[in-house]
Amino acid sequence: MKLTLKIWRQKNSSDKGGFATYPVDHVSKDMSFLEMLDVLNEELTEKGEDPVHFDHDCREGICGMCSLYINGKPHGPLQTTTCQLHMRSFNDGETITIEPWRAKAFPVVKDLVVDREAFDRIIQAGGYVNVNTGGVPDANEIPVAKTIADLAMDAAQCIGCGACVAACKNASAMLFTSAKVSQLALLPQGQVERKTRAEKMVAQMDAEGFGACTNTGACEAECPKGISITNIARMNREYFSAVMSSDNV
Amino acid sequence: MSWVTKTLKSTLGRKLIMALTGLFLILFLTGHVSGNMLLFKNDGGEAFNIYAKFMTTNPAVKVLSYLTYISVIAHVIYSIILSRQNKSARPIGYAESKASTNSRWASRNMGILGTIILIFLVVHMQSFWAQMHWGDLPVVTYDGEEYKDLYSIVNFAFQNIFMVIGYVVAMAFLAFHLSHGFASAFQTLGWNHKKYSPAIKAIGQFYCIVVPVLFAAMPLYIYFTS
Numbered sequence A: 001m002k003l004t005l006k007i008w009r010q011k012n013s014s015d016k017g018g019f020a021t022y023p024v025d026h027v028s029k030d031m032s033f034l035e036m037l038d039v040l041n042e043e044l045t046e047k048g049e050d051p052v053h054f055d056h057d058c059r060e061g062i063c064g065m066c067s068l069y070i071n072g073k074p075h076g077p078l079q080t081t082t083c084q085l086h087m088r089s090f091n092d093g094e095t096i097t098i099e100p101w102r103a104k105a106f107p108v109v110k111d112l113v114v115d116r117e118a119f120d121r122i123i124q125a126g127g128y129v130n131v132n133t134g135g136v137p138d139a140n141e142i143p144v145a146k147t148i149a150d151l152a153m154d155a156a157q158c159i160g161c162g163a164c165v166a167a168c169k170n171a172s173a174m175l176f177t178s179a180k181v182s183q184l185a186l187l188p189q190g191q192v193e194r195k196t197r198a199e200k201m202v203a204q205m206d207a208e209g210f211g212a213c214t215n216t217g218a219c220e221a222e223c224p225k226g227i228s229i230t231n232i233a234r235m236n237r238e239y240f241s242a243v244m245s246s247d248n249v
Numbered sequence B: 001m002s003w004v005t006k007t008l009k010s011t012l013g014r015k016l017i018m019a020l021t022g023l024f025l026i027l028f029l030t031g032h033v034s035g036n037m038l039l040f041k042n043d044g045g046e047a048f049n050i051y052a053k054f055m056t057t058n059p060a061v062k063v064l065s066y067l068t069y070i071s072v073i074a075h076v077i078y079s080i081i082l083s084r085q086n087k088s089a090r091p092i093g094y095a096e097s098k099a100s101t102n103s104r105w106a107s108r109n110m111g112i113l114g115t116i117i118l119i120f121l122v123v124h125m126q127s128f129w130a131q132m133h134w135g136d137l138p139v140v141t142y143d144g145e146e147y148k149d150l151y152s153i154v155n156f157a158f159q160n161i162f163m164v165i166g167y168v169v170a171m172a173f174l175a176f177h178l179s180h181g182f183a184s185a186f187q188t189l190g191w192n193h194k195k196y197s198p199a200i201k202a203i204g205q206f207y208c209i210v211v212p213v214l215f216a217a218m219p220l221y222i223y224f225t226s
């Protein structure tokens, strides 16, 4: 395959940045999208140019590190992670536009790499449970209904990639935050901090400068892990009942 | 900051106000469209004028009408606050975006739709509501009691084809606003449930067509029958 890549290049967070165009040749349909970029980077390095910086880690769709806004959609045309996207999803001769996630809370570090620590700070604000240390508890000591466990596990699928923020017209982090609130609120282990968790995680989400939710559903449609916006409704319930009844005046 | 102001300043608190005021306006529209159906009665406007007097004098209706004014104002103010917050959350946009593949047009353009509804509301209130409250209306007498003849004003306004077209177009925008807003408000309130959500969505789609169509039928009916 022969392709033209239109890639966002930006030296650092204070650089203005802009698009650069690169022709690539001999791309196999079986390459992953990131492998295709690896090939480009090898060529750039050999020519003594600065390779295109992009985030990745596991390359098997489980870590949430890869990103990229490809041809107008986060993680490209399929509902999967960029590392699981293959060149067979594109046509020979196509021009592919590659941009970083765009959000005030996700500043560009370099080229296509954005800083997603805002998500870490939301987790630090309340996405944990306190447990007493001691002996290993017996398995099945705490009964959890299968249906509830399934809902919690569905929410826990979120890999924190940020595609929901990238897809949302408001750059809202509601889908991510609601998945993290839900996975703990549903389980018995999460009851102790249930109210403060909802309050603190929402407050942190706001402090990071994410937008509000207009319920467009773009996040759910683009999330590589199929996180449902029913989690957003659950977080809203958690939050409203927490502010009405918690001890935080 | 007290917990109340803190909550109302949070994104979720702001959305709560949007949803509650939006739902109240939906209730208002339901009442408004039902009452105005009297315009279809072929009695020279008698039933409509009696109804209009009741609506401007009854104390219980007064309470509801003040709630409606507050709802409109709060809904508009919070739509501005939210729109600004949402805009600033993405200072640099995308060069290429395929938003139409992941969301519906109405849901992405609630602000534009709302702005057009607001312009319509100002014109609408100026032509009828302000006239009824402070205007120099002709007076009619039914059974020895005097009534302001609002019907004649309405009747006169809708002889003008541009008024009629304006109303019909405005109702189309209202339909789009509600096609997303109705179900969205329940989602904001946290009311997303396997049992109820399909019904809420269906009622929303029904409502967003029937109510604007009935409203739009009124100027059309008057234009073509008188």
Ligand code: HEM
Residues within 6 Å of the ligand: A212, A213, A214, A215, B015, B018, B019, B021, B022, B023, B025, B026, B029, B075, B076, B079, B082, B083, B110, B111, B113, B114, B115, B117, B118, B177, B180, B181, B182, B184, B185, B186, B188, B189
């Ligand atoms: C009778 C008139 C109106 C009704 C019945 C109505 C109803 C609604 C409802 C039910 C929602 C959904 C709330 C939610 O998502 O939780 C909504 C959202 C919205 N409305 Fe209205 N509305 C009306 C007029 C207006 C006007 C005049 C404006 C503004 C200028 C406006 C601007 C908006 C905006 C921007 C949203 C989306 C807010 C967001 O989620 O980001 N609306 N409306």
Ligand code: SF4
Residues within 6 Å of the ligand: A157, A158, A159, A160, A161, A162, A163, A164, A165, A175, A176, A179, A219, A222, A223, A224, A225, A226, A227
């Ligand atoms: S909710 Fe989905 S899109 Fe958002 S961070 Fe989690 S996995 Fe990524």
Ligand code: FES
Residues within 6 Å of the ligand: A055, A056, A057, A058, A059, A060, A061, A062, A063, A064, A065, A066, A081, A082, A083, A084
């Ligand atoms: S690199 Fe780990 S999910 Fe894509």
